[in-house]
Amino acid sequence: MSDRLPGFATLAVHAGAQPDPTTGARATPIYQTTSFVFNDADHAASLFGLQAFGNIYTRIGNPTNAVLEERVAALEGGTAALAVASGHAAQVVVLQQLMQPGDEFIAARKLYGGSINQFTHAFKSFGWNVVWADPDDIASFERAVTPRTKAIFIESIANPAGSITDIEAISTVARKAGVPLIVDNTLASPYLIRPIDHGADIVVHSLTKFLGGHGNSLGGIIVDAGTFDWSAGGKYPMLSEPRPEYHGIRLQETFGNFAFAIACRVLGLRDLGPALSPFNAFMILTGIETLPLRMQKHCDNAKAVAEFLAGHPAVASVSYAGLPSDKYNQLARKYAPKGAGAVFTFSLKGGYDAGVSLVSKLQLFSHLANVGDTRSLVIHPASTTHSQLDDAAKIKSGAGPDVVRLSVGIEDKEDLIADLEQALGA
CATH class of the missing domain: 3.40.640.10 (Type I PLP-dependent aspartate aminotransferase-like (Major domain))
Structure with missing residues (x-):
């Protein structure tokens, strides 16, 4: 070598x-x-x-x-x-x-x-x-x-x-x-x-x-x-x-x-x-030995999940730089051509209450305060990680009351989408 x-x-x-x-x-x-x-x-x-x-x-x-x-x-x-x-x-x-x-x-x-x-x-x-x-x-x-x-x-x-x-x-x-x-x-x-x-x-x-x-x-x-x-x-x-x-x-x-x-x-x-x-x-x-394998799977799954959420009637918006319509897509193409990461947020039309409700109904996604796990994770930042901020600061930091954060894991993407579909439907 x-x-x-x-x-x-x-x-x-x-x-x-x-x-x-x-x-x-x-x-x-x-x-x-x-x-x-x-x-x-x-x-x-x-x-x-x-x-x-x-x-x-x-x-x-x-x-x-x-x-x-x-x-x-x-x-x-x-x-x-x-x-x-x-x-x-x-x-x-x-x-x-x-x-x-x-x-x-x-x-x-x-x-x-x-x-x-x-x-x-x-x-x-x-x-x-x-x-x-x-x-x-x-x-x-x-x-x-x-x-x-x-x-x-x-x-x-x-x-x-x-x-x-x-x-x-x-x-x-x-x-x-x-x-x-x-x-x-x-x-x-x-x-x-x-x-x-x-x-x-x-x-x-x-x-x-x-x-x-x-x-x-x-x-x-x-x-x-x-x-x-x-x-x-x-x-x-x-x-x-x-x-x-x-x-x-x-x-x-x-x-x-x-x-x-x-x-x-x-x-x-x-x-x-x-x-x-x-x-x-x-x-x-x-x-770290499996980092390149995991990260590519994380990114591929995240893009599939983001595309599903972008078309769901209960979802107001999706913030994922891997989507061509996203405002950060050009920067993602420049800095992260292999994938835009596995952590992103989406907003629910039902606001704060809908966000809190969704995380309680998901079954495969784990509701906890972490990202970057092999397992898919979910959290409602406004009620947890960003709860110390006032509403204006929450919105500026991308964690408004209606926002849910996902850390998409390396499971089968079809199972992740099915879990989100049932929780959003409920």
Whole structure:
């Protein structure tokens, strides 16, 4: 394989992994340990001083997690990655490296409801301020930039509506402002979209969703594109200035194009502590091996279900970028030609009450707060994931009172359509 770059499916199975050198085990072992023995005092000192790479303590790094990190970095086209306990933890660790109290970051208004809540409320206690922009109006991002802006945050495919974001256009705004573009690629996965190819500097995922794919393990990951100069302009002292806890090392100067991933590990994960369990890393690695197979089936099923719903008399509208009539179809063709994802919303003519009623009548779709499972899932966002928002904010985020969100699984599409038909008829 030395004369060619492996394909996506090959990387999904092999990237980062080798047979265990001690036992010959072909599957990546679960290194279920808290700590690792040092060779001697000098070895220990070099590890703690960032003068050598190796394992110290599972809160900071673990061999099972390292395989997961290398695999996702390879799939996304990044230079390095850091696995953490959840997608929310990934967002906290990323912004901790970029933000000081009083700083701002710009976020697309169409986001997962939990992210909206985290950005609006939880981050206030850190003194981090979010400024909202409309992903359908690129100029709104330009207008939101101030001298305090430290980052722009978007989703490649927005949750819950499944709308496609124009990554390249917003990347241009970020470049002009001299700030990194962070893209949450959870709903697309790198099988459908690789944001780094379109100008992203940092990619985050909830590994819990399509990458893990089986609804059994929480996890998050941060991927460093290696494209941003953290020393320019003095905006990011965590990366550009001497770190007193590491004898004055400047992370950008020392680690170059993977300095951000190192900062997230040795400053963020070390002190905030949201470590990923090695067992969860093992489960997610196993899920990633079938990612290309699953994602294609997810997308094919989702398109069939969306087409059925678009023709049903009880349905007011369907928001799925894979439909030719959808306003995001051209962006889907550009960014996600293999499929527009498996998460989308539709509106019911009966409004809020009809949405609540529908989820209770479905039998094959599971009513729960997750996406990206092999099983098909349903939720009424206005009464659950987005319930903390007022009605105006719900509508702006694509989760109005009449909206139902589906995460279409890999079952037989005919069975999914039959379940929706009986529930809508009832």
